[in-house]
Structure formats: structure tokens, C-alpha cells
Amino acid sequence: MPEQPLRLTRQRQAVAEALENVPDFRSAQEVHEMLRSGGSTIGLATVYRTLQLLADHDQVDVIRSAEGEASYRRCSGSHHHHLVCRSCGATVEVEGPAVERWTRATAEEHGYADVSHTLEIFGVCRRCSDH
Amino acid sequence: MPEQPLRLTRQRQAVAEALENVPDFRSAQEVHEMLRSGGSTIGLATVYRTLQLLADHDQVDVIRSAEGEASYRRCSGSHHHHLVCRSCGATVEVEGPAVERWTRATAEEHGYADVSHTLEIFGVCRRCSDH
DNA sequence: CTTTGTGCAAAGCCTTTGCAATTTT
DNA sequence: AAAATTGCAAAGGCTTTGCACAAAG
Numbered sequence: 001m002p003e004q005p006l007r008l009t010r011q012r013q014a015v016a017e018a019l020e021n022v023p024d025f026r027s028a029q030e031v032h033e034m035l036r037s038g039g040s041t042i043g044l045a046t047v048y049r050t051l052q053l054l055a056d057h058d059q060v061d062v063i064r065s066a067e068g069e070a071s072y073r074r075c076s077g078s079h080h081h082h083l084v085c086r087s088c089g090a091t092v093e094v095e096g097p098a099v100e101r102w103t104r105a106t107a108e109e110h111g112y113a114d115v116s117h118t119l120e121i122f123g124v125c126r127r128c129s130d131h
Numbered sequence: 132m133p134e135q136p137l138r139l140t141r142q143r144q145a146v147a148e149a150l151e152n153v154p155d156f157r158s159a160q161e162v163h164e165m166l167r168s169g170g171s172t173i174g175l176a177t178v179y180r181t182l183q184l185l186a187d188h189d190q191v192d193v194i195r196s197a198e199g200e201a202s203y204r205r206c207s208g209s210h211h212h213h214l215v216c217r218s219c220g221a222t223v224e225v226e227g228p229a230v231e232r233w234t235r236a237t238a239e240e241h242g243y244a245d246v247s248h249t250l251e252i253f254g255v256c257r258r259c260s261d262h
Numbered sequence: 263c264t265t266t267g268t269g270c271a272a273a274g275c276c277t278t279t280g281c282a283a284t285t286t287t
Numbered sequence: 288a289a290a291a292t293t294g295c296a297a298a299g300g301c302t303t304t305g306c307a308c309a310a311a312g
Contacts, residue, residue, distance in 0.1 A: 006266090007265090007266060007267065007310085007311055007312075008311085009266090009267065009268080009310075009311075010310090011267080011268070012267090027301090028301080028302080029300095029301075041269090042268085042269090043268060043269040043270065044269090044270090044302095045268080045269065045270075045271095045302085045303075045304085046267080046268055046269070048301090048302060048303075049267085049268085049303090052302095052303095062197075064195045064197070064199060066193075066195070067300095067301095068195060068199040068200075068201065068276075068277080068300090068301075069199075069300085069301065070199065070301085070302085083237065083238055083241055083243060085243065086245075092241050094237050094241075096233055096237065098229065098233055099230055099233055099234075102227055102229055102230055103230075103250075103252050106214065106225050106227065106252065107214055107252050107254045110214055110223050110225075110256075111256060111257035111260075112214060112216065112252075112254030112255060112256050112257070113254055113255050113257075113260050114217075114254055114255045115252065115253070115254040116252075116253050116254070117250065117251060117252040117253060118249070118250070118251050118253075119234075119248065119249070119250045119251075120248060120249050121234050121237065121238050121243075121246065121247075121248040122246070122247050122248060122249075123238045123243030123244055123245055123246040123247070124243060124244050124245045125241075125242060125243050126242035126243070126244075129242075129244050137291090138285085138286055138287075138290090138291060138292065139286085140285075140286075140291090140292065140293080141285090142292080142293070143292090158276090159276080159277080160275095160276075172294090173293085173294090174293065174294040174295065175277095175294085175295090176277090176278075176279085176293080176294065176295075176296095177292080177293055177294070179276090179277060179278075180278090180292085180293090183277095183278095198275095198276095199275085199276075199301075199302080200275085200276065201276085201277085
């Protein structure tokens, strides 16, 4: 089945661009606020719909905070994980071939197929440790 | 400061017991339903409050589904991760000293202190693969 | 011109909270 | 009796949806 055409709209460009301009995770509501502050008249629902769309197409990473709020971040394309500062939110992308191998092997050992995984690392970054 | 006394009530016992009797994750609403089915008259709010309490005391593990719903599971105490079947939810606890070491090392390399992490592995279990 | 996308407001869900009644200690 | 806990219903917060209008191809 051919996938339906995706129209390039002002709003979609704006959302994608907003994420391009920040290094860390932003919630839908934050993205909305960023855009409105910048003069856009984009609706909150559109932001939600666009972010979801971007996530479906692997254009952004998604994480869920412990409070249940989803946050989005532009991603480099390759598979990686995030090291997030608990205090200020500063994020570093990290890769770990060893972890990839280990998760796959462990899953298959237990008879699980079609393996995927999520891994987030939390800590306090140097700047925040130093007060 | 001495921590305030926790009273052992019928409801709290019921919630803890409910989780003892299942091997995988259950949401607050599911636990509530389980208990009501069993004849309990426990309120939904109490289930939420108790589950939160158990989580605060590290008596249960918590995960957030991609949809944002929190689920709870009795935990063995030692640090471990979960291998979850995407199809039926069957869960296996797995341990991986290598991963523990890797996450800590990676975080510290980047100057992050007080490191913790979350790792969930997803796949399709044998039973589900075999239709 | 047809199809897809947008905005708004309403509706949905999961979760939390206020408060009077109840249960523990 | 004092203090903690419960139940219910109301309120909250994030996210999704219905629908008429606007925009894209």
C-alpha cells in the first residue's frame, strides 16, 4: 500500500523547526508556547498531531516523564539513547553497541523475537553538581 | 525527622496481595477492577494512593506505557529490568551487570553524577510468535 | 476541485485532591 | 480521643477527537 501524501504546511515546518533549534526535550505544550511566543497562531491540537506524526516517522525521539507527559526531541537518525540531567535537563546522546547486543541476546535467549528496547540514563551533570 | 507511621489497613493489604498474585504489570485501574471483582469495596483513589505509597517505598516497580498509563508490579528487590511481550504482556525479569557498568561509566565519562537508569526490552514471546 | 490539514472547543483518560465519614492505634 | 485513611465526587492535566473552514496539490 502506497502511503498517503503528507502535505508540507507552514505549521508542520514550524514545529519541526522549533525542535531543530533546541538541544533537549520539549513537551507538546512547550513547543506550542514557543511557537505562539514567536508570533505563530498555530493551534495546540495541531502541535500534538504534528509531533505524533514526526514520531511515527522517526523524525523525533519521544520520552515519557515519570509524570506521564510526553516530550519530543529532534534525533540524529541513528539509534541511540539519552543521558539526561535530573536537575537542568541537559541531554547527551549516547550510543552503546554493547547494550544493543546484550538486549538482543538476552531477549532471544528467552525466546523473544522482534526485539526493541528503551534505555534512558539519568544523573546530575557537572554544571549542576558544582552548584 | 522520623517518618510518620503507616497504618496497616485492609485496603493496603489487599492491594499488595493483588500484586503478589500476578507476575506482570497491572495498572491502578486494573488492580482496582481485580479487587472489586473479588468482592472488595475498595475505592479507586485508595488504589492509586496505595500504589504510589508502595512505589515510594520501593515495594513495587513502576513503568509508563507509551500511552502514558502507569503500571505496577511486585519486585524482587534487587535491581533488574524487564523483558515484556508486546503481544501478551508476559514479563521476564532480567539482570545485566554489563549494562549497569556501561551506563554508569558512560554517564561519568560525560561528567554526570548520581547515576540511575531505566531499561525496558520489548519483543514477541515464543508463544505469541507461534500463533 | 478534491483531499488533507487546521483551529477551536468539547470530550476522554488517567490521576490527584477536598472533605466528611470511618477506621487504626 | 487523636490521627491517619478511606470513598466519593469534583477537579486537574495532558491528549485526542468532531467538525466546519482553510489550505495544498
